[in-house]
Amino acid sequence: AKEVICPICLDILQKPVTIDCGHNFCLKCITQSGETSYGFFKCPLCKTSVRKNTIRLNRLLANLVEKIQALQASEVQSKRKEPTCPKHQEMFYYFCKDDGKFLCFVCRESKDHKSHNVSLIEEAAQNYQGQIQVLQQKEETVQVKAQGVHSVRDQVEHEKQRILTEFERLHQVLEEEKNSLLSRIYWLGSEGAEPQSNYLKKLIDSLKTKQNMPPRQLLEPHLPRSEEFQFLKPTPVPLELERKLSEAKSRHDSITGRMKKFKDHLQADRKKDESRFFKSFNNNDMKGCKIAAEMLPLTSFLLSFSRKGGRTTTSGPPNRHSSAIPLPVSALSQCLLASYAEISGQGASSQDTKTVGAALSEELHAALSE
Incomplete structure (x- = not known):
């Protein structure tokens, strides 16, 4: 806003002050503008003669300037964090669903993506959010x-x-x-x-x-x-x-x-x-049970062997053609x-x-x- 711009340096007011005519300037700018005889100087805008000792600090305007500067700093920081198009140095605003890439304004109008399914990043995010859910x-x-x-x-x-x-x-x-x-x-x-x-x-x-x-x-x-x-x-x-x-x-x-x-x-x-x-x-289940039936005698033998602390009275594994019907292990x-x-x-x-x-x-x- 022009209210926070110094008419002399054309920049944001630094230590804003107000003179008798009601205009606002930077303290440094108004003090360097020169003064006439007997402690008077003319307003750079309206040329009104005012006393130098009537310059007063505008605290309300100073607070406004601080808030504007803080807001600008946050915007600059957010822009720095957002990625930009490496080809055109522009911010990304679109998403190409065909290529799965982010696009800037220039990329959106290029022949590479002109016929592709392109939407705004926010819209694409909403669609993907639904898929994620x-x-x-x-x-x-x-x-x-x-x-x-x-x-x-x-x-x-x-x-x-x-x-x-x-x-x-x-x-x-x-x-x-x-x-x-x-x-x-x-x-x-x-x-x-x-x-x-x-x-x-x-x-x-x-x-x-x-x-x-x-x-x-x-x-x-x-x-x-x-x-x-x-x-x-x-x-x-x-x-x-x-x-x-x-x-x-x-x-x-x-x-x-x-x-x-x-x-x-x-x-x-x-x-x-x-x-x-x-x-x-079904056939696969029956095959699984048959395999389990053939493996169970050896499993029982190893289990008995381990429970006896590595000692067994048998000379070998039990008969693999045992008639016991085991419970399926993997089927x-x-x-x-x-x-x-x-x-x-x-x-x-x-x-x-x-x-x-x-x-x-x-x-x-x-x-x-x-």
């Missing part, structure tokens, strides 16, 4: 799905550990029952064999004694020798020992029968469950949860379903406790 929404959807996948994986790992734990319990129950029966048989064998062993030992000692007798004594008359010699009689097996042996055999037969029923029931139930489990599988993670959980068409959940291992463990405990 769509991408953000898609990203949020992907994140939600990723969280669901992680949740399924966590549930799969949890169910896998539960299955391993329960089948280890099954193995432990069978191992304890086996040790109990074997300890009974070993004890009965030692109790029954010890009297007979003592009898044989005494008989051998008696024969050795007769063998070492002198010839005269050995050739004594047959009848007196027969009357004097007492043959040892075998010790009969105690009735209590026979009863305990019979009880052990009965216990073994009972457990064998129950285990056979349990095995038949387990195999029949497994076939039904496999039919339901693989019903919706469909959701199948692991659905395997023994989707009974009534509902989703699998570790809270409202039991693992197969838990069910089998309970059934085996019930069978052995009958």
Whole structure:
């Protein structure tokens, strides 16, 4: 605005002052304009004679000048930050969607971009902002799905550990029952064999004694020798020992029968469950399950090997043609949860379903406790 321009230097007022006629000047400019006799000087604009000592500082105008200078400084700084066209040294105002470049006025009218899809930078930014929002929404959807996948994986790992734990319990129950029966048989064998062993030992000692007798004594008359010699009689097996042996055999037969029923029931139930489990599988899913089935015996062997601290009693990996049906490792993670959980068409959940291992463990405990 011309109100802040000094009429003498034609620049922004520096320390603006006002004289009696009402005109404004820079303090330095008005003091150097010269003075007449008796302390008077003439206004450079209206030629009015005014006293030099009537010059006064215009504070309102000085504040206005400071604000204008601050505003100009910010505009200059912002212009310096904005990139300019390296070819024409002009600011960018347009965006070419075909080339993906910023354009100045000159570039916009050039033949290189005359026929291109060009719009103002602000308009292009709004369009891309809408695309960014769509991408953000898609990203949020992907994140939600990723969280669901992680949740399924966590549930799969949890169910896998539960299955391993329960089948280890099954193995432990069978191992304890086996040790109990074997300890009974070993004890009965030692109790029954010890009297007979003592009898044989005494008989051998008696024969050795007769063998070492002198010839005269050995050739004594047959009848007196027969009357004097007492043959040892075998010790009969105690009735209590026979009863305990019979009880052990009965216990073994009972457990064998129950285990056979349990095995038949387990195999029949497994076939039904496999039919339901693989019903919706496609060829790729079946291939994945087949690969997992071939790898599971080796995986189980390595897991057992690591749990024993690097020691194993087997001479090598188990039979790779094992009949065990594993849970798919890489084909469909959701199948692991659905395997023994989707009974009534509902989703699998570790809270409202039991693992197969838990069910089998309970059934085996019930069978052995009958």
